[in-house]
Amino acid sequence: MFRETNTRSIVKGISWRVVATTTTIIIVYIFFGRLDLAIAAGLIETVLKVVLYWGHEKIWHKIHWGKKKIEPFNLWFTGLPLSGKSTIADKVYKELEKLHIPIERIDSKDIRELVPNIGYSREDRNRHMLRIAHLIKTLQNNSISTVASFVSPYRESRKAIREMVKNNIVVYLKADIETCKRRDYKGVYEKALRGELENFSGINDVYEEPQHAEIVIDTDTVSADEAASQIVKYVRKHYVK
Ligand SMILES: Nc1ncnc2c1ncn2[C@@H]1O[C@H](COP(=O)(O)OS(=O)(=O)O)[C@@H](OP(=O)(O)O)[C@H]1O
Numbered sequence: 001m002f003r004e005t006n007t008r009s010i011v012k013g014i015s016w017r018v019v020a021t022t023t024t025i026i027i028v029y030i031f032f033g034r035l036d037l038a039i040a041a042g043l044i045e046t047v048l049k050v051v052l053y054w055g056h057e058k059i060w061h062k063i064h065w066g067k068k069k070i071e072p073f074n075l076w077f078t079g080l081p082l083s084g085k086s087t088i089a090d091k092v093y094k095e096l097e098k099l100h101i102p103i104e105r106i107d108s109k110d111i112r113e114l115v116p117n118i119g120y121s122r123e124d125r126n127r128h129m130l131r132i133a134h135l136i137k138t139l140q141n142n143s144i145s146t147v148a149s150f151v152s153p154y155r156e157s158r159k160a161i162r163e164m165v166k167n168n169i170v171v172y173l174k175a176d177i178e179t180c181k182r183r184d185y186k187g188v189y190e191k192a193l194r195g196e197l198e199n200f201s202g203i204n205d206v207y208e209e210p211q212h213a214e215i216v217i218d219t220d221t222v223s224a225d226e227a228a229s230q231i232v233k234y235v236r237k238h239y240v241k
């Protein structure tokens with residue numbers, strides 16, 4: 001993020017006055033063929049317009065009509081491992097970035113690398129979710145929206161997130177467990193089925209389906225592109241009009 005310095009504003013103001021005054025001088029000279037008149041018009045215009053511009057800006061500063069506040073929102077992707085969370089969330093994030101709103105992407109794999117000693121027990125995952133909720137809340141306090149993707153298999157942790165975070169949009173990516181196993185490019189289902197992973201959601205631990213998700217998409221039948229487009233449409237309708 002950049003902040004406009006006072007020096008830059010002043011230099012920009014001067015450069016614009018030079019361009020505008022020169023234009024006025026040229027136009028008056030073309031019409032009347034008198035350089036003295038053209039320069040006088042240019043000078044009067046400069047003084048008058050500096051004062052008028054200042055007044056005009058002051059008045060508009062007080063008028064709130066036509067201004068739209070963009071409320072930060074959180075898109076929360078949940079679903080079984082390999083249901084398509086990262087794939088679709090990445091696509092959605094790429095599209096939302098084009099709207100020039102402050103937005104961040106938070107994916108489970110990046111966060112788990114940063115937070116050591118966090119496992120997959122119910123207690124660990126619930127604690128982990130509270131940390132993520134706190135992070136999102138902090139970003140929202142600075143008007144930054146988020147696209148977050150986590151398995152988040154338990155209702156209580158998704159409820160905690162909803163309570164802590166503003167404008168929470170739960171996106172439940174439904175997928176048949178057999179489909180997820182077929183997509184297993186990470187080899188995690190294979191490991192879980194061999195008994196090498198404990199508490200693996202959908203295999204040897206529960207995935208509690210969301211009951212109040214704002215968006216539900218079945219990735220068995222809906223392509224990743226179509227899913228992303230549905231989600232972006234929802235965000236544009238409710239938050240970025
Ligand atoms: N035991 C166990 N259970 C579930 N998932 C496991 C487990 N071990 C490793 N993995 C891989 O880690 C990813 C899930 O991490 P998350 O941070 O999203 O989980 S949670 O939200 O804290 O429940 C998840 O990745 P995704 O495929 O991106 O969902 C799994 O591949």
Ligand SMILES: Nc1ncnc2c1ncn2[C@@H]1O[C@H](COP(=O)(O)OP(=O)(O)O)[C@@H](O)[C@H]1O
Nearest residue numbers: 080081082083084085086087183219222223224
């Ligand atoms: N309709 C779909 N939506 C999302 N991903 C899909 C879809 N069909 C096939 N896939 C594939 O399934 C895999 C999903 O992996 P990923 O996005 O990492 O899931 P997750 O983050 O839920 O573990 C990717 O290889 C993706 O290309």
